[in-house]
Structure formats: C-alpha cells, structure tokens
Amino acid sequence: MLEPLEETVQRAAGRCDYAEARRVVRAAERIDTRNGEVEAVDVGESDGIGVRVRRGGAWGFASAREPTAAAAQDALRRALAVAEAQPAAPAGALAPVPPARGHWESPCREDPFAVPLERKVDLLLRADEIMRGDPRIVLVHGSCVALRTTRAFASTEGAACTQTITECGAAIAATAVADGELQTRSYPGSHQGGVAAAGWERVEELDVVAHAPRVAEEAIALLVAPPCPAGIETVVLDGEQLALQLHESIGHALELDRMLGGEASYAGTSWVSPADLGSLRYGSPRLNVVADATAPGGLGTFGWDDEGVAARSFPLISEGRLVAALSDRESAAAIGLPASGGCARADGHTRQPIVRMTNVSLQPGDAGSLDDLIAGTDRGLYLETNRSWSIDDRRLHFQFGVELAREIRGGELGRILRNASYAGVTPRFWAGLDAVCGPSEWRLWGVLNCGKGEPGQVMHVSHGTAPARFRDVEVGVA
Amino acid sequence: MTSPDPAAIAQRALAHAHGGEALVTVVHERSLTSRFARSRPTQATAVDDVTVEIACVRDGRVASASARGTGDDELRAAARRAAQAAAAAARGGPGDYPGLPGPGGPPHPHDGWDHETARLEPSLPAAALRSAFDVAAEHGLEAYGIWTAGEVRTAIASTTGVLAADAVTDVHLKVVCRDATGARSGYAARTATAARAVDARAVAGAAARRAPAGERATLPPGEYPVVLDAHAVGLLLEFLGALAFNGLAHAEGRGALAGRLGRRVASAAVNLSDSPSFPGTLPRAFDAEGVPKRPLPLIQDGVAHRVVHDTRSAAAAGRGATTTGHALAPGGTPEGPAPANLVLVGGGARDVHELALPVERGIYVTRLWYVNPVHPKRTLLTGMTRDGTFLIEDGLITRPLRDVRFTDSALRILDATEALTASQRLVTEAEHYGRRHATGVVCPALRARGLRVTGATP
Structure with a gap:
C-alpha cells in the first residue's frame, strides 16, 4: 500500500515545504431491520488516496479516486495548484514529530465480516419480534454495523506506516405512540453507542435480545408517565447521557483549532482560550478528564493519527483544572507547544485531517456502584439515554433531553417521568459535579456521528464515563 | 486523468447484475472548497471522486453494495455482493418493498449546470477570499468562512428501464465578520448554481453590517x-x-x-x-x-x-x-x-x-x-x-x-x-x-x- 504514497511524496519534495499522502481502504456493512422486516442491507467498499501539501502558509489538499501512482501524482498536482492559488498567508511552523514507521491493528477476536449475514439478520429479527406485539408500538428498529478501515500514510518527513481498525456493534429501539404522544427507548444508546473497536464479540456482549423486552415496556410506560416538572434538581446522569455531555461541553470546547478561531464560521469557537491552559477552573475537583488514543476498544484509538503522530494519552482536566487541549501539529505549534496532541483525523480519502477528539473520558471516581450513588442521593432525578442535544457555538449554553427520567426519593429510584430535559452553562454545570461512580461502572460509549469541518467530516469517537451526580441543575426546560 | 462517464459506468455495472431487479447509481463529484479564518486561507480541498452503488431487490428485500472502483472486476464484485446480501435478507421471508419503479417519463429540464462554474478554477475562490478579507478590514473586522463549488454528475440505470442522467453545479460563499473577541460577529451567505451570481464583496459587506459595535443587550426567558x-x-x-x-x-x-x-x-x-x-x-x-x-x-x-x-x-x-x-x-x-x-x-x-x-x-x-x-x-x-x-x-x-x-x-x-x-x-x-x-x-x-x-x- 505504501509504494505509490512514498513515490508521490518523493515527487513533492522541492515543490512544497511539506507533503503527505494517505490511502484509505474502507469496508462497511450495515443491516437495518424494521417492524419484522429486513429493511436494508448495505455493504460497501471504497479505496482512494488523499494528498496534502503545504506551500508557504497555504495548505492544499486533493483526493484521487483510484489507488494508483498515476492518480496519486495527479492529486499531488491538483493539491499544489490549489495551495498556490491561495491568498498569501504567513507560514507558521508545524510541531515536530518523529517519522511514523510500522503497522498497527486494533484487536478483533472474531472477524465480523466472516459472520454470515443470516446470523446477523436472525439476531436482529429475534429482538424485533420481542419488541412488537402491543399496538401502541408503531416502530421497532434494529441495526448491526461492521466497519474495517485500513490506512497507509507517508510524508516528506520520512513517515511510512499502515494501520487497520475494525469496528462493530448493534442497537435496538422501540417507538410507541398514543394520544398524540410519542416515546422512544433505545439500547445500548441512541447514537450507536454500542459500537466499539472490536470484532463480532462486541455484538455478543451487547446481547440485544435480552434487553428487547425492557426497551419495549419502557417505551409504552413512558406514554402515560407524568411529564418531568420544571425546577432546580440534583441529577444523576447515566453513562450514555454523560458521554454526550462530555462530548459537547468538554471535548469540542477543548479543540485547539476552535480556540484559535479556525472553525468560527461553522463548528464555532470556544469559551476557553489558549491562555487558560494550566489555570482555568473548568469544574469541581471531582472532574478528571483524559484524552486517550490508546484505550482498548475506543473508536478514537489508533496507532498514529492522520499526521503520523503516535497515539498518546494525556490529561485534559485534572481535579477540575484545565491542563491541556486537543491539538494537531499546526495548532500545537501556533501556541508554542513542543508536540502535537495527536488529534489530527480525516474522514476517508476525500477529506484532510483536522483537529478531532480521540477518546475523551471522565475518569472514574470513588462513589462506588450506581446503586451506591442512588442510595446516597436523598432527592433528585436519574436521567437515562440521550434524546435531544444542542449547545451554543462557544460550547457554553447547552440543553439536553433524555429518553427516560426516574425520580430519586430517599435514596431509591421511584416513578418514571417522560420528556425530561435539562439545561446549563458549561463551567457552572461541571462545578456542580459532586460524585462519580467507580471503575466497576466505567465503560466506553461510542459516538458515530460527530460532525465537523467543511466539507463535512463525520468522525467516530468514544467517551469513557461512569454515572455521576450534579447539584443544582435546571430541569424541565423543554 | 480522463473524466469518467457516469451513464456508461452505470450501464456496464447493470450488465453484471443478474437474477432480479437492480438499480445502479453512479455519481461523479468534482469540488473545490477554500476555508478561511482571521482573514487568512486555512484549508483548500479539491475532491475528484466517483462512487458506484448497486441496489438489488429479491422478494421484496433490498440490499445495496458500493464498488471499490469502476473497473469491470470491481463492478462485478459489487453486483455479486449486492445480490448475495439481498438473497440473504430474503431468506427471512418476503419483504414489503414493492419493486423498483419503471421509467417515469422525461424529467423536467433545468438550468442548474453552469459551464464556467464546472471548470472549478482555483483562481475563483482566491479572488472571493481576497474580496472578503478587504471588506472585513474596511470595517475593522476579520473574515471567517468558506467558498465552495462543485459539479456533480449523476446517472441511474435499472433493470426496470430507468436510464437517467443529470448534471448540476453549485456554489456557496459564507462570510462571518467578527472582531478578535467575538463580541461583534455578523453572518451572510449566498448560494447559487453559477459562480458569477455570487458577489463576494456584497456578501462580506452584509456580514460586516450585521456586526455592529456596542454593548450587547440581554433578554430573559x-x-x-x-x-x-x-x-x-x-x-x-x-x-x-x-x-x-x-x-x-x-x-x-x-x-x-x-x-x-x-x-x-x-x-x-x-x-x-x-x-x-x-x-x-x-x-x-x-x-x-x-x-x-x-x-x-x-x-x-x-x-x-x-x-x-x-x-x-x-x-x-x-x-x-x-x-x-x-x-x-x-x-x-x-x-x-x-x-x-x-x-x-x-x-x-x-x-x-x-x-x-x-x-x-x-x-x-x-x-x-x-x-x-x-x-x-x-x-x-x-x-x-x-x-x-x-x-x-x-x-x-x-x-x-x-x-x-x-x-x-x-x-x-x-x-x-x-x-x-x-x-x-x-x-x-x-x-x-x-x-x-x-x-x-x-x-x-x-x-x-x-x-x-x-x-x-x-
């Protein structure tokens, strides 16, 4: 895979200050079932090359639809042309990186592409059948996803590496309608949260069939549940909702390109500035967040990022204080950091790398199990599974809805409530964090739909969380 | 590199689909995108990509496969994968898909393709960026945004007699004019099918006018x-x-x-x-x-x-x-x-x-x-x-x-x-x-x- 790439970057030498070439081969399979039917089976492959060059202060990127040396060199020609046509800009440095060499693969015990399609369909249809029956259930949906991406990377700085990542997971959901009300429950989460960097064993771990009865029962129960009242409450967030809270109000806010204004016209900026690194109080002392591109099973786990920077793990927030940001080589150098954070990632061969999350995770605390945390909460709400999400373009004011809320009274879970929502302002919300469950409750949640960049790029990331408790939260806002 | 013919690829791919209904979609995208921030160019992306997708129908079940390339071996492999997937899906019993539609008559003609825009000259975004930077500077602000244009040619061929081709172009300029703190920030954009319809100075001027100086008021819920x-x-x-x-x-x-x-x-x-x-x-x-x-x-x-x-x-x-x-x-x-x-x-x-x-x-x-x-x-x-x-x-x-x-x-x-x-x-x-x-x-x-x-x- 590397040969046409190395040839291309050799040809680039002397025509630009820096060049890199990347080949991306993807295989994907997705099965959707709906109301007892196999709704769709999509199997796909793609293969192409992207070439990025830097000339003066201008970048140029071009993609090629064939993985040949001739196509790669045509992409190099077009990348040089678009870089040359850019208005003049000052040339900043790139943070140094040792040349990436070798091969890396994510763990995969059972190849999901070798599992017969019929077995996957059977699994989803068994869950589907269990969820149907009550006439108020108007839609049951199941999906199973397998992805394999092989990347090769070469640069004018001597990088030449390859890596293969396999991802797999499954999900189910039931939607009930009655009297103008619509309620959906899903498992394991509402954003394909069960997908991990793993093989078919991941789907077996999830055991969607075992969860199907509860999913349908809760969707029906929500139809007649009382609405979540408005007020100021203590809330306990389940791991899945907390993962999205972390994603939106910490992960994106700590992308260094946003802090520097590079995404101001689309994804937005950040309420955090580079000058805050090392000093800003982001949340309570219970708040410990890491960016870990080495976490087993994470969708943000790799051997090297898309600039050839080796995967690393580093703290972003320690005991509530901001210590680092997510960076690539250009943004790191722009604020004088000695090295990239290794967060440059590209969506396929037609997109160039930009600053993305890896696995941004909340470290487990000392609050024990979820049962322990609930038992230690006199009054509040336990909020499960994201339903809606929105945050402003500086990642400050947010509003989330969840599929299901349960009252907490006297340290016990009580009746369920529907249409629950909460809102807040990022540093105030995280200042209210007063308990995080321990390692036994901590797990990685996948997010397959993280969008950023122009043209748009979709990235897969994971967030490790354990259920956590927050004080004085505004609820019932929607 | 020679430009691919989506209709010819679609018909070649369809020839590899056997044993039931099939529909092939071929899309050739060429696009150019220039992003800018702080009145400087930041990223420039040129895409030239062809995708081929083959959908097969068996007993009311639909499955699709995308091809890794446009060669006959790759098209044949994709057709085989789509057919196998549809057959596997159908083993669970007949599905509810009624079958692919036949030819629906001639499509309405449209004027959504522009020859000049389809050339995707790199000088076009460069000129637009310079105009945006100039206008922002005239207002004491910096320009952030995107200029993007594309030509997309699509062809569909099916075993039910559909053979259709379409070509469109689009161009979009978005400018956000803001000050260093972001307290002043104004947006404007223009989208069209032809690059000549997008006046970068006018767009940037509208953005700048929406970023006036002055204390921002607050409004309670x-x-x-x-x-x-x-x-x-x-x-x-x-x-x-x-x-x-x-x-x-x-x-x-x-x-x-x-x-x-x-x-x-x-x-x-x-x-x-x-x-x-x-x-x-x-x-x-x-x-x-x-x-x-x-x-x-x-x-x-x-x-x-x-x-x-x-x-x-x-x-x-x-x-x-x-x-x-x-x-x-x-x-x-x-x-x-x-x-x-x-x-x-x-x-x-x-x-x-x-x-x-x-x-x-x-x-x-x-x-x-x-x-x-x-x-x-x-x-x-x-x-x-x-x-x-x-x-x-x-x-x-x-x-x-x-x-x-x-x-x-x-x-x-x-x-x-x-x-x-x-x-x-x-x-x-x-x-x-x-x-x-x-x-x-x-x-x-x-x-x-x-x-x-x-x-x-x-």
Whole structure:
C-alpha cells in the first residue's frame, strides 16, 4: 500500500515545504431491520488516496479516486495548484514529530465480516419480534454495523506506516405512540453507542435480545408517565447521557483549532482560550478528564493519527483544572507547544485531517456502584439515554433531553417521568459535579456521528464515563 | 486523468447484475472548497471522486453494495455482493418493498449546470477570499468562512428501464465578520448554481453590517415577537420537512401531520411546496430511484395537503399512494423520504425592517445554530441564535443582543406567522457531509408571534 504514497511524496519534495499522502481502504456493512422486516442491507467498499501539501502558509489538499501512482501524482498536482492559488498567508511552523514507521491493528477476536449475514439478520429479527406485539408500538428498529478501515500514510518527513481498525456493534429501539404522544427507548444508546473497536464479540456482549423486552415496556410506560416538572434538581446522569455531555461541553470546547478561531464560521469557537491552559477552573475537583488514543476498544484509538503522530494519552482536566487541549501539529505549534496532541483525523480519502477528539473520558471516581450513588442521593432525578442535544457555538449554553427520567426519593429510584430535559452553562454545570461512580461502572460509549469541518467530516469517537451526580441543575426546560 | 462517464459506468455495472431487479447509481463529484479564518486561507480541498452503488431487490428485500472502483472486476464484485446480501435478507421471508419503479417519463429540464462554474478554477475562490478579507478590514473586522463549488454528475440505470442522467453545479460563499473577541460577529451567505451570481464583496459587506459595535443587550426567558431572516426560516423548514412531510413516518403514525392533512396547520399566509425547478433553487431532475421530480404543494393557505413518498413509503401508506419522487436512496432509507427543494412563497413586506415595524419589543434573528428536535411529533425544536442577533424596539432593529436559546415548535411558528418579505432567497448550510448533494430552501424572511426563548448564552 505504501509504494505509490512514498513515490508521490518523493515527487513533492522541492515543490512544497511539506507533503503527505494517505490511502484509505474502507469496508462497511450495515443491516437495518424494521417492524419484522429486513429493511436494508448495505455493504460497501471504497479505496482512494488523499494528498496534502503545504506551500508557504497555504495548505492544499486533493483526493484521487483510484489507488494508483498515476492518480496519486495527479492529486499531488491538483493539491499544489490549489495551495498556490491561495491568498498569501504567513507560514507558521508545524510541531515536530518523529517519522511514523510500522503497522498497527486494533484487536478483533472474531472477524465480523466472516459472520454470515443470516446470523446477523436472525439476531436482529429475534429482538424485533420481542419488541412488537402491543399496538401502541408503531416502530421497532434494529441495526448491526461492521466497519474495517485500513490506512497507509507517508510524508516528506520520512513517515511510512499502515494501520487497520475494525469496528462493530448493534442497537435496538422501540417507538410507541398514543394520544398524540410519542416515546422512544433505545439500547445500548441512541447514537450507536454500542459500537466499539472490536470484532463480532462486541455484538455478543451487547446481547440485544435480552434487553428487547425492557426497551419495549419502557417505551409504552413512558406514554402515560407524568411529564418531568420544571425546577432546580440534583441529577444523576447515566453513562450514555454523560458521554454526550462530555462530548459537547468538554471535548469540542477543548479543540485547539476552535480556540484559535479556525472553525468560527461553522463548528464555532470556544469559551476557553489558549491562555487558560494550566489555570482555568473548568469544574469541581471531582472532574478528571483524559484524552486517550490508546484505550482498548475506543473508536478514537489508533496507532498514529492522520499526521503520523503516535497515539498518546494525556490529561485534559485534572481535579477540575484545565491542563491541556486537543491539538494537531499546526495548532500545537501556533501556541508554542513542543508536540502535537495527536488529534489530527480525516474522514476517508476525500477529506484532510483536522483537529478531532480521540477518546475523551471522565475518569472514574470513588462513589462506588450506581446503586451506591442512588442510595446516597436523598432527592433528585436519574436521567437515562440521550434524546435531544444542542449547545451554543462557544460550547457554553447547552440543553439536553433524555429518553427516560426516574425520580430519586430517599435514596431509591421511584416513578418514571417522560420528556425530561435539562439545561446549563458549561463551567457552572461541571462545578456542580459532586460524585462519580467507580471503575466497576466505567465503560466506553461510542459516538458515530460527530460532525465537523467543511466539507463535512463525520468522525467516530468514544467517551469513557461512569454515572455521576450534579447539584443544582435546571430541569424541565423543554 | 480522463473524466469518467457516469451513464456508461452505470450501464456496464447493470450488465453484471443478474437474477432480479437492480438499480445502479453512479455519481461523479468534482469540488473545490477554500476555508478561511482571521482573514487568512486555512484549508483548500479539491475532491475528484466517483462512487458506484448497486441496489438489488429479491422478494421484496433490498440490499445495496458500493464498488471499490469502476473497473469491470470491481463492478462485478459489487453486483455479486449486492445480490448475495439481498438473497440473504430474503431468506427471512418476503419483504414489503414493492419493486423498483419503471421509467417515469422525461424529467423536467433545468438550468442548474453552469459551464464556467464546472471548470472549478482555483483562481475563483482566491479572488472571493481576497474580496472578503478587504471588506472585513474596511470595517475593522476579520473574515471567517468558506467558498465552495462543485459539479456533480449523476446517472441511474435499472433493470426496470430507468436510464437517467443529470448534471448540476453549485456554489456557496459564507462570510462571518467578527472582531478578535467575538463580541461583534455578523453572518451572510449566498448560494447559487453559477459562480458569477455570487458577489463576494456584497456578501462580506452584509456580514460586516450585521456586526455592529456596542454593548450587547440581554433578554430573559419568555415569549417574544420575532423576525426571522431567510437563513433562520430555511433551517426551520428543513426540520419541518423531515418531521412533518416524511411519508414513512406519517404512515406509521409518527409524523407531525398524522391525522391533520386537510386541516389548517399554519397561518393562511403560509404556502409551502417542494419545487425542484423553481427559479433560484438547486434543481434536481430525479430522485434516488430515478423518478422524475415534479412540483408538489405541501401547505396551501395554511392547510396541510400531503406528505412526500418514495416507493417504499407509498406502499406502506396504501390507499393508492404512489411515489412523489422523494427517495433518498434506492429502496428508501430507514429514516424515510423527505422534500429536498422546499419553497416558501413570499408575502408583501419590503424587507426585514418593514417586518419589524409593528414590533414593540422583540428579536431579529439572522442565523440559527445546532437546532435539533426535542419532540418530533410536535415539531418541537431547540437551538441557538448566532452571528447577528438583535433587539427590536418600537419597530426598529436597534442593538445587538446576546445569543438566545429557543425551544419552540416549527409548526407553531408557522401558525403564528403574521407577515413575510416579498423577496425570497436560496439558503443552505452547504455542509456536504459524505457525497456532495447540494440542497437548499428558497424562502423569505418572516415575522411571527411569541417565539419561546428558554435561555441565553452568558
């Protein structure tokens, strides 16, 4: 895979200050079932090359639809042309990186592409059948996803590496309608949260069939549940909702390109500035967040990022204080950091790398199990599974809805409530964090739909969380 | 590199599909995107990519496969994978897909392809960026944004006799003018099918005028009269399209118009259609199943008339429903069909200033951001304003306002609509995730009663 790439970057030498070439081969399979039917089976492959060059202060990127040396060199020609046509800009440095060499693969015990399609369909249809029956259930949906991406990377700085990542997971959901009300429950989460960097064993771990009865029962129960009242409450967030809270109000806010204004016209900026690194109080002392591109099973786990920077793990927030940001080589150098954070990632061969999350995770605390945390909460709400999400373009004011809320009274879970929502302002919300469950409750949640960049790029990331408790939260806002 | 012929590839691929119905979609995208920030170029992307997808139908089950390349071996492999997947799906019993549509007659001709734009000269974005930088500097601001243009050629061939080809171009310039702190931030954009229709100085000037100096006012939660500029209206209509006019959700009782067709759902001033050849829109000749596009009234004088269908949702709806040419994928997507060329008819107001005249105290919104459904069946949405939110006081748009969060129903806003501007604009976010498929909404600005504000950014 590397040969046409190395040839291309050799040809680039002397025509630009820096060049890199990347080949991306993807295989994907997705099965959707709906109301007892196999709704769709999509199997796909793609293969192409992207070439990025830097000339003066201008970048140029071009993609090629064939993985040949001739196509790669045509992409190099077009990348040089678009870089040359850019208005003049000052040339900043790139943070140094040792040349990436070798091969890396994510763990995969059972190849999901070798599992017969019929077995996957059977699994989803068994869950589907269990969820149907009550006439108020108007839609049951199941999906199973397998992805394999092989990347090769070469640069004018001597990088030449390859890596293969396999991802797999499954999900189910039931939607009930009655009297103008619509309620959906899903498992394991509402954003394909069960997908991990793993093989078919991941789907077996999830055991969607075992969860199907509860999913349908809760969707029906929500139809007649009382609405979540408005007020100021203590809330306990389940791991899945907390993962999205972390994603939106910490992960994106700590992308260094946003802090520097590079995404101001689309994804937005950040309420955090580079000058805050090392000093800003982001949340309570219970708040410990890491960016870990080495976490087993994470969708943000790799051997090297898309600039050839080796995967690393580093703290972003320690005991509530901001210590680092997510960076690539250009943004790191722009604020004088000695090295990239290794967060440059590209969506396929037609997109160039930009600053993305890896696995941004909340470290487990000392609050024990979820049962322990609930038992230690006199009054509040336990909020499960994201339903809606929105945050402003500086990642400050947010509003989330969840599929299901349960009252907490006297340290016990009580009746369920529907249409629950909460809102807040990022540093105030995280200042209210007063308990995080321990390692036994901590797990990685996948997010397959993280969008950023122009043209748009979709990235897969994971967030490790354990259920956590927050004080004085505004609820019932929607 | 030679330019591929999508129709020829589609027919070659179809020749490899045996044993049942099949439909091949070939898309050749060429595009150029230049991003900028702090009045400097930041990223420049040139895409030249061909995708080939083969959908096979067996006993009412649909499966599709994309090819790794355009060579005969790769096309044959993709056809085999699609057929195997469809056969495997069919082993669970016959499905509900009624079969691929046949030729639907000649598509309406459109003028959505421009020769000059299709050349994608790198000098075009460079000139636009320089203009934006100059205008921002004249106002003491910096320019952030994107210039992007693309040519997309699509061909569809099916065993049921469809052989259709289409070519479109699109260009989009977005400029945000802001100061170093972001306290002043104004947005403007222009989208068209031809690059010559986009005046970079005019767009940047409009953005700069929406970023005035001065202390930003704050507004507590409550209900306020609102003037929504066209971009904000367009985003609300896009969500409405997915939540209310989706024929599959409607057939399943999940849609916002379930039980409400034929009834008034919006102000009598609201006339909404899906019009793929309307002047100023981003036209399309056919949908993803090769069904020719036709204009379709959705709301007339405030009364909801119909939802949109693909072949699958029409079958689910029964009662003689047929596809309206709104398939987003062959066989339909799990999400269902959606309108792609929404057009909201304008009213009588000259501009947003005239819309603001009757408002004693309200809000003028230029851009919405991060809008998502809270309760789909009620079209209840939440989102933020950004890059130019203003207070309306005693009929005048007076001073900048801190961004606010709204949580409100799109249908309720249309029901509370009092007036619209005469002029319409094509608006889009031009996000272009995945394969480029430019869409937009043609709409005016409007004034509505009682926008529900539920928060504000600090």
